[in-house]
């Protein structure tokens with residue numbers, strides 16, 4: 001039988017020697033890569049104007065990760081290979097100065113998981129109590145970037161985030177999607193029969209509504225400000241449970257009464273990365289704009305026609321009430337392409353001719369991870 005007996009032992013020790021040799025090479029190669037990244041930072045500093053130079057380049061990172069996925073020979077899945085390289089780049093970048101990334105907290109939220117997925121684990125992630133605080137932290141230069149949720153595949157748009165762009169000067173620099181798995185969690189010593197109250201965030205309750213109705217009908221549901229807060233309470237209060245994700249479960253040492261209880265198996269949340277700089281084209285980009293139109297017949301048609309005639313694919317259009325007047329509206333539009341593309345420029349010029357105001361919220365790489 002393979003793997004047993006003297007031959008198996010010999011083969012194992014050969015393979016371990018081979019792994020040691022490869023690890024030695026990897027060590028040298030990763031170090032060589034890190035020295036290159038360090039030198040890139042020196043060049044950027046020398047070319048800059050003396051003010052805080054920007055080392056992080058979202059479009060370049062997207063290109064590196066896309067290439068890794070395209071050229072991955074296996075057997076590791078491309079997603080996993082990209083995640084490994086994500087961490088290598090994150091460590092290389094942190095050599096210069098670890099970035100500070102503000103996210104919608106507290107610690108243990110899905111937004112923190114999204115921030116670490118996008119930037120890797122070598123950034124300093126800073127929890128904020130509310131979406132507007134994330135924006136303020138970046139606007140006031142206390143953080144390099146911010147991460148906020150913008151839409152969920154089950155529950156729709158997060159209007160608070162959209163509305164921030166009406167007043168904030170920040171740019172969208174990236175997007176990241178996260179599969180959201182919810183669990184019913186309790187402190188390890190609790191009995192299932194003693195649970196009289198379930199805590200969670202309103203979005204998570206909505207994403208697990210059917211499951212809760214059929215399994216925990218009649219048990220009190222209490223909405224709190226985040227999943228992590230729900231987990232904290234479940235840890236402390238006897239007779240309670242929480243709906244939250246893996247990060248919060250781990251953080252508060254909770255056990256799963258039931259795993260992956262979301263009603264839809266493809267439950268996904270999309271997050272935006274906000275920052276102060278424009279992002280150069282990466283080759284596969286998306287653009288977000290905010291348009292306010294005059295309230296007249298055909299306004300929506302006039303807004304959409306230029307995208308159609310330039311064969312630009314719209315990925316989303318949302319309507320929000322305008323802050324300036326009753327029954328006036330602003331449209332949030334996401335479309336494929338970068339604002340530096342000629343077709344995009346031409347379509348936007350046409351929209352601008354008809355609109356009261358068009359604001360470019362950012363062009364950024366399509367999420368890779």
Ligand SMILES: C=C(O[C@@H]1C=C(C(=O)O)C=C[C@H]1O)C(=O)O
Nearest residue numbers: 037040055056057060061089092
């Ligand atoms: C090395 C660079 O700087 C940073 C580090 C990168 C990397 O490690 O590959 C990529 C982009 C930047 O965030 C660069 O601009 O090429």
